[in-house]
Amino acid sequence: TYMAGKNVLVVDDNSTNREILKEQLSGWKLLPQLTDSAENAIKIFNDKPGFYDLVITDMQMPGMDGVTFAKKIREISPDVPMILLSSVGDEYNQTNNKLFSAILTKPVRQHMLCRHISKAINPTFVVRSEAPQQKMSAAFAAEYPYRILIAEDNEINQQVIQFILQKLGYEPALVSNGLTAVQAQKEHSYDLVLMDMQMPEMDGLEATRTIRSGNDDAVIIALTANTMAGDQERCLEAGMNDYLGKPINVEELKEKLIMWAGR
Known part of the structure; x- marks a missing residue:
């Protein structure tokens, strides 16, 4: 571009x-x-x-x-x-x-x-206004296509994130620990991984480092209950691209999906 x-x-x-x-x-x-x-x-x-x-x-x-x-x-x-x-x-x-x-x-x-x-x-670029739009529409995934992996061990959080993404038109895959996240990413090369920080077997930071060691450039977004500056720095140092606070906010998630689609 x-x-x-x-x-x-x-x-x-x-x-x-x-x-x-x-x-x-x-x-x-x-x-x-x-x-x-x-x-x-x-x-x-x-x-x-x-x-x-x-x-x-x-x-x-x-x-x-x-x-x-x-x-x-x-x-x-x-x-x-x-x-x-x-x-x-x-x-x-x-x-x-x-x-x-x-x-x-x-x-x-x-x-x-x-x-x-x-x-x-590029002054000829037009900045679109924040047009009101339906909060969750399946057309969203058509405009911002991703193959998404959710790595989250909490069953309720899994269901919430899965529900939101399905409403946006995605069909996310789901794993419940860092080890299976690494294996799934190696086998399927997802475009975007929503990675919980705290998981059994292997935490999100270690899973991200392992994925990055294989020269995988998928977008990895941390899911963290603590959005303290120190946590943000640790995410970036491990090779994550971005982070989202929990509980997941639909508009924030959409912002991240829009932003990283242009990568």
């Missing part, structure tokens, strides 16, 4: 946010360069004039905030597109809108980030 191979400079003082953005951008075949401060970013940008196709910056950072940073980048490069990630309550003048291709409020919905990146890199 036109996004593949584009160079993106990511500026955020929070290491977890940087890693999450890195994983998302890499999944969309973009080439992210990460830095933890606006000052470092200006040096990096100056060292490679014309190299970066997009800049994504946090608003609140120590030393220099995102708007001040963007103004300095504009002095170096009048045309490079920039996206600002802001928290609710950030104070910035609406005139700053002219600095940015988009100002997105955190936490950013991932498919919206993907759309706005597409729009920033």
Whole structure:
């Protein structure tokens, strides 16, 4: 796609946010360069004039905030597109809108980030509005086709996830521990694995490492009851692409399926 191979400079003082953005951008075949401060970013940008196709910056950072940073980048490069990630309550003048291709409020919905990146890199791309749609329709799987494996040992959770996916038009396979997940993935090469973190025989992290050791690039999404930053980092380090909190939220699951379909 036109996004593949584009160079993106990511500026955020929070290491977890940087890693999450890195994983998302890499999944969309973009080439992210990460830095933890606006000052470092200006040096990096100056060292490679014309190299970066997009800049994504946090608003609140120590030393220099995102708007001040963007103004300095504009002095170096009048045309490079920039996206600002802001928290609710950030104070910035609406005139700053002219600095940015988009100002997105955190936490950013991932498919919206993907759309706005597409729009920033390719201005002819149309960002579709969030059209109201039926929550669960079998047409969803036709638009975002996947062969899905669910690895989950809790019977109730199995039934809930299976029910949601079937309503969306999928026919997921089901295993109840990490060991059988590894075997099933080896035999059938599913496109996407929903992997519970805590399972008997072999946990989700170990199962993911084993799958990745076979050069398998399936999308693996962790299912975790704890969405703490440490858990998120462990998921990414093990080779998972993303994570979903439990209990499963239908809209969040759909967002993940939409986002990773474009990989």
